[in-house]
Amino acid sequence: MKAAAIRSFEGPDAVEITDHDNPLVGPDTVLVEMAAAGVNPVDWKILYGGMQGAIPHHLPLIPGWDVAGNVVGVGPAVEGVRPGDRVAAYARKDHVRDGTFAELVSVPDRAWAHVPDSVELDVAASVPLAGMTADQLIDASGMAMGDTVLVHAAAGGVGSFAVQLARLRGATVIGTASERNHDYLRSLGTTPVTYGEDLVANVRSVAPDGVDAIIDLVGGDALDATPELLAEEGHVASVIDPEVKERFGGSYVFCGADRARLTRLLHQVAEGDLRVEIAERFPLDHAKDALQTSEGGHVRGKVVVTST
Known part of the structure; x- marks a missing residue:
């Protein structure tokens, strides 16, 4: 099979684009013909x-943890899916080597979820x-209906999901982003503020008493400002800083596979609740360009690698 590898x-x-042996279909794995693979930081x-x-890690190494496509093989211990089904998966394995930027991807049984018919596979791969990182961060933040939530880097891949999921749970959402993405955040029902040295003043102008929860996707100075931004008994959840x-x-939060959570998110996309x-989009032959484009985290939404 063809794959992008280092x-x-x-x-x-x-x-570089290289040839690899096809993945094995293990007892508890599903083999997926990649239609699209989401690119992540x-x-x-x-x-x-x-x-x-x-x-x-093991070299040569195929990157990529997200995939969507059609099932072409099913292990004997796997139930609930068959060849021809459309699935998406957070396909991270215990070792980094056999990723999703490839024509065929082996997916652990715990990781796949059916894709609703109305959802395109490139959307599902995103x-x-x-999506699951954002959802797990919101769980970890302890936010409740009526709270005010601040999302750092709100226009990126995780941030775009986080602001929408927080609103779906009844929160008022503030999102930090560059000014070029402020209209985009408004379209998601979020109040945008500019980050930088005036971050605290910008957030406090919208939430004078501080925010009830912070979703941190950037670390650094933004995370350092947490004590000045949180209301009393507020909570911060970070995907950047383990400390x-x-x-x-x-x-x-470090994202784990969760079929029920992924299934719910895909249905929220199908129902129009999640945008x-x-x-x-880049074809597999240009996976290098996809990775270069996404590097630095300044992309609005998601970059996707496709099979063609």
């Missing part, structure tokens, strides 16, 4: 070797990691 940890520039972090201290618990009594913004 042989050294030198960033997206090291990505963790992908280019992996390309620079930035995750080597957390998960075992949901797993970003958020020690620093602010907050919660750190998926795709910034750009």
Whole structure:
């Protein structure tokens, strides 16, 4: 099969299109013919070797943790899915090597979910990691109906899901973003504010008493401002800083596979409750360009790699 892979940890520039053996269909795996694979910040972090201290890596390495496509093989211990079914998956494995930027992807049984007929596969491929991360962050933030929630980097892939999911749970949402993305955030029902050195003043102008929950997707100075932004008994949840618990009594989130959660999110997309913004699509042969485009996290919504 054809795949985008690296042989050294030198960033997206090291990505090349290579031939690989087809993945095995294990007892508890599903083989998916990739129609689309979502690009996430963790992908280019992996390309620079930035995750080597957390998960075992093996070269040559195919990046990618999100996939959607048609099932072509089903392991004997797997139930509820058959060849020809449309599925999406957060296909992260315990070792980083056999990712989703490939014509065929082996998916652990715990990871797949059926895609509703009305949802295009490139849209479905944009949901797993970003959508489930956002949903898990909101759970971890402890937000409740009527709360005011601040989402840092609200126009990105995870942020776009987070602001919508918070609103669906009855929150008032403030989102930080560059001014070019303010109209986009307004279209999602979010009050935009500009980040930077005036962050605290900008947020306090909208929420004078502080916010009840913070969803942190950037770390750094924005996270450092947490004590000045949170209302009394407020809570922060971060996908960036594992020390958020020690620093602010907050919660750190690392996305895990969850079929029920992914199924719910895909149905929310199908029902029109969740909007998926795709910034750009690249065919597999141009996976390097997809990764270079998304690097730095300044893309509105999602970048997607497609089979053709």
